[in-house]
Amino acid sequence: MRSSSKLSIGNVVSRDSGGSLVEQIVRSVACRIDDKLLRTGARMPSIRQFADEQKVSRFTVVEAYDRLVANGYLESRRGSGFFVKERASLLNAANPAMHEIPSSQQPDVVWLVRNMLRQLPPQKMPGSGLLPHEWLDGELVANGLRSVSRLNQSLLLHYGTQQGFLPFRQQLQLKLAELEIAAAPEQIVTTNGVTQALDLVAREFTQPGDTIFVDDPAWFLMFGTFATLGTKVIGIPRLHDGPDVTKLAELAALHKPKLYIIHSVLHNPTSTSLSAAKAFQVLKTAEQHDFMIVEDDIYCDMHPGTSVQAATRLSALDQLNRVIYLGGFSKTLAANLRVGFIATSRETAIRLADRKMLSTLTTNEISERVVHKILSEGHYRKHVDRIRTKLDNAREDVTTRVERLGMKVEYRTPAGMFLWVDTGTDTLALTEKALEKGFLLAPGSLFSPHQLPSNHMRLNVAAMSDKGIWGFLENELSSSF
Incomplete structure (x- = not known):
């Protein structure tokens, strides 16, 4: 039976956020409806009540409600107000997997990405x-x-080249040389971000039933990607200075992996980096058990690369013989550019370029030209310097506040955008409660191939400026310690 009770939906606008107040209201209310936090038939606050709660004008609320009605989220009943509209049939017709999250379903990788x-x-x-x-x-x-x-204009209307825009690959050659990685343009293949790069490499080197090693914890998206290929994903415990090399050797002997995906520098989600000693041991194990290493260095430019904070890359030690290097610019320039690249041996680069051509023809040369211009004119270096400075300041502040709340920061790292924290409570439950308040957390279970309950979660130090998240964490965690 439909509810007709009036409700309060919490704070949905921020003067510090991008977008107009109307857009923020529409976006926030629509998200709450999509996530079933506002149920079908629920009566929305009156225009006056909503305006008073959000401290906006009534004209703003009227326009926002009208847009929500036009997009099928609300219905207006003359003399009664606005009510959440039934959307199940519309959503299921478009895509039954999108937007709907049954109340019994726990967050998973697809949930977090969506x-x-x-x-x-x-x-x-x-x-x-x-x-x-x-x-x-x-x-x-x-x-x-x-x-x-x-x-x-004729330069913008044709397909790009198979391996990618040549001047861009030449610029990447210079960038890699600064990391002590020798790669000619012929050894570089551009991609639609690191996500496509991982997919191309996995398809080239594995078949259904093969084993792929990943760090545990690790970047969650690749778990689902590799599962669709029919491969078996096994996690290697990640320590403060890299993987547990004893466990790596034991599991390699047992499972005979084809690939090992690793973040050498600023590992996601712990922001730890590989030590030189561990790097040599990883390469030795890969040679002994004959598997390839894929080094995902998407956070490369967030590391200062100084002698004080030395960064050891497997690609620099191996020079792209057994190691395949992945990089990109979505984290530092714009996620929407989707510009990434693979650096590898000439023979492998040719095969990967052919595979890329068969799946997507070419990548977006317009985006590659944009990134090339930014790199070649020298603006990028100053830009990432500013980002690192901001991250350093935010990291120190967030770490201090997190520890005051009783959480444990597993690794106090000198660079990077993430903290891997032990909350002392199940972070799946914490995540569900946070979503009800309009905040998105990243529970630790999603970062493990096993997907088991975890007390850990990943925090982005750059995204902790809202007072509401600190109030939420304080309220929820006060009873856990």
Whole structure:
């Protein structure tokens, strides 16, 4: 039976967030309806009540409600107000897997990725893997786009080249040389981000039934990607200085993996980096058991690379013989550019370029030209310097506040955007409660191939500026310690 009770939906607007107040209200209410936090038939607050609660004008609420009605989220009943509209048939017709989360279903990898893509204000997503928009340089990207748009139009209308825009690959050669990785342009293949790079490599080197090693914890998205290929994913315990090499050797002898995916520098989600001693041991084990190593270095530019904070990369030690290097710019420039790349041997690069051509023809040369311009004109270096400074300040502040709440920061690292914290309570339950308050957390279970309950979670230090998340954590965790 439909409820007709009036409700309060909590704070949905922020003066510090991007977008107009109307857009924020529409986005937040729609998300709450999609996530079943506002049930079908529930009566929305009156225009006056909503305006008073959110401290906005009644005209703003009227326009927001009208947009929600137009998009099928609300229905207006003359003399009675606005009510949440039944959307099940519409959503199921479009895509039954989207938007609907049964109350009995626990968060999983797809759930987290879908919610990360909902375009919530960054300060409402402390579990996300992106920097807030205000930390990035939209004008830098816009200038690149304007410059590319002034090129001869014929250059923008054809397919890109199979391996990627050559001047961009030449620029990447210089970038890799700074990391002591020798890679000619012929050894580099551009991709639609690191996600596509991982998919191409996995398809090239594995078949259904093969084993892929990953760190545990590790970047969650690849678990689902590899599962669709029919491969077996096994986690290698990650320590403060890299993987547990004893366990790596034992499991390699037992399972004979084809690939080992690893973050050498600023590991996601712990922000730890590989020590030189561990790097040599990993390479030795890979040679002994004949598996390839895929080094995901997407957070490369968030590490200062100084002697004080030395960074050891397997690709620099191996020079792309047994190690395949992946990089990209979604974390530091714009996620929407989707510009990544693979550096590997010439023979492997040719095979991967062919595989890329068969799956997507070519990558987006316009985006590659934009990133090339930003890199080649020297603006990028200053941009990432500013990001690192902001991260350093935020990391220190967030670490201190987290520990005051009784949580344990597993590894106090000198760089990176993540903290891996022990909350002392089941973070799946904590995540569900946070979502009811409009915040997105990243529970630790999602970062393990086993997906078992965990007290850990990943915090993005750049996305912890909202006072509401601190109040929520304090209230929920006060009884856990």
